[in-house]
Amino acid sequence: MSESGQPPGTPPGPMSFKDKSLAVSLFVLFIAFVVIFVFAAVFFLITGTFAILGITYDSWQSILSFIGMSMVSDLVLGGLLLFPKVLCAMVFRHSPRWQLLLFHLLLQFTFDLLSVHYIDEWMDGVTIGGGAEVGFVLIMIAIDTLIPDSRKKRTLNEGPPQDRVR
CATH class of the missing domain: 1.20.5 (Single alpha-helices involved in coiled-coils or other helix-helix interfaces)
Structure with missing residues (x-):
């Protein structure tokens, strides 16, 4: 009992x-x-x-709209970056995985920097300096790289497609 x-x-x-x-x-x-x-x-x-x-903003709404536009541009650029990533995987077929990863990070950095720069120029409520743009993009890429994604991890561990000999 x-x-x-x-x-x-x-x-x-x-x-x-x-x-x-x-x-x-x-x-x-x-x-x-x-x-x-x-x-x-x-x-x-x-x-x-x-x-x-050192990013200055006028109001909370301008921060929220900046974050929202950054998310939308990230979705659009994610689709646009798919073609160059596949192309570089085909070009660097016999290269080591670290070179492919480095090239992917360079592509991501370039497109994100352009995105943040154009959003900054378009919005009047948020002002970002040149160094702050680079720092903000580096933080975004670090967060994106550190967040675990099983599909991303699996494709990076497999590396570029290799020619298989039967």
Whole structure:
């Protein structure tokens, strides 16, 4: 017998309305706390990075629109970068993997730098200096490289396609 007087493995009795409402309330408060914490951490991380790099902005809306436009341009450039990446994988077929990875990072850096520069020129609410643009792009590439993606990791570990002799 367990401490409750029931044999082990027996489900507990029904919960009262007070117990159910307490459990649901605590769960909702926990989820709300987690969502607010994550949003605040991401938002202050971004604004803190902006302050360190010397990026000036007029309002919170201009930061949010800058981040939104950066995400949209990243999606567009991701599609546009697919062709050069496949082309360089075919050209560097017999090269070591580190050269292919270095060339991919150079392509990504160039396209991201152009994207951030044009978004900066287009927006009046956010002002980024030349060095801050490079620093911001390097931080974006570092985050993109460090975030695990099983498809990306698998293709990088396999390396460029090799001619197989049967």
